[in-house]
Amino acid sequence: MTETVTPSRPAADARPARTTRRRARDEEFTAFVESTATRLRRSAYLMCRDWHLAQDLTQQTYTKMYATWNRIRTSPNLESYSRRVLMNLVFDQARSRKSTELVVADPPDHSAGPPPSPELRLALVDALAHLPLDDRAVLVLRHAEDHSVDTVATILGLSVSAVKMRNARALAKLRTLLGQDFLDPE
Template sequence: MTDTRIAAPMLGGWGAARRRAKAARDAEFTAFVEATGVRLRRSAYLMCRDWHLAQDLTQHTFARMYAAWERIRNGTNLDAYSRRVLMNAVFDQQRRRSGSEIVLADLPDRADRASPATSELRLALVDALARLTVKDRAVLVLRHAEDHSVETVAAILGLSVSAVKMRDSRALSRLRALLGEDFPDR
């Protein structure tokens, strides 16, 4: 690398170096997307109950991360960072759409479309999640679908550890009340 820079004329050398740096950055970023995209999209889905919207939210999250990549690629907990960007996108979307209720369509609509035999329980959980507040839902998804520690969840959502614990136990009991006996105690 040093050789080329010395050998090439000043401007050409800079241009080539910058192109190489961009190519390396893009490759690193692409590897990150491929390694984490599925998990992130699934969490997005649990938040919004819509795979297409989940795809949009994930895409948006990665675009924001690419815009900040130089700054965050070293030393930042990328996993937690991506969750924070995602959750903020979900919260924004929710605020913009209605101000109060869940991000997406009405519940009955979804239930009708399901084929009950295979997906009853699955839908039950996703629909029950949708009945919680968006913050409570975020706590459950991060804590139980993603297995983050209480401390990490608190960092991602900008809440205190005790607030996360409180929301978690409150949301779990709501979930249990909605799902009845199908749902494990803990």
Template structure:
């Protein structure tokens, strides 16, 4: 955005002007350069962040294609605000937050139409290793958790964030993060066995 430098009286604005076409060309070129630079920055960021975001999204939804869509939605939303955010300190955290919002939105949209066809079987200790055919994967077990608890587990134990960061990303208190991560781990332990989810 081009701005005039100072607030001054109308009479003060009598500085000489360069020829119109040259100045217009300069303004347009500067604007195009700025846009191109922002696009380059965004593309570089998106290419580096997309695999990580997609893995996180996959852990949240168990579906690579949906994870790809969610990643694309998150990146598109970041693109819209890119000129405002691209100089912020923590684009990584911002991208995680946008992704989680996309996951929550998607979950909310589909919650009325999804039908649960089967429950993940409850497993006893040691059962997981005993029968590979019936083995419950961590991703399946994660899917049994409410979406916010799933986000807490993924951000806390996969993304390796502190309790405070997770609370900040999800907009909840640290107490909620601690309580829900403890409950979620307990639930995962029940499903996968204590060997797979150590205390």
């Protein structure tokens, strides 16, 4: 039984609708990247002490996010989500040796006291490198990014008390590394 009649009325044109939707999606994604890239890349830098690697990690984070953009685009806190992706990348990289030199580089040796002013900028970043990755992540998210303890806990998949504990421990360590008057987080 085969019977074909020419349709008497134009049907909806599907292709332009899809192209338009894709373009809108890409524009939305690009706007998201443009408004969040600087902060994300800087946090990546604080985690790994290397601007090139930070750029790389940032690129990978956005690539992963674009691959699932349809699913995540309406989630209420995309920025937290991006931090989670970034931190997982950092952790993964540290786990798979070789490429870890930069992420968990041997800490520099001049950590006894507050270094002279021109070095001040690097001192904090170097001191961070002395901390375990998890603690470093807590410090970066909590103090460089100003996220609440709850948000940090969500991003890292830790309990609130674990975040508080790591935070206190990391601050104490930083204080030791950098000297009392250098640090005043509250």
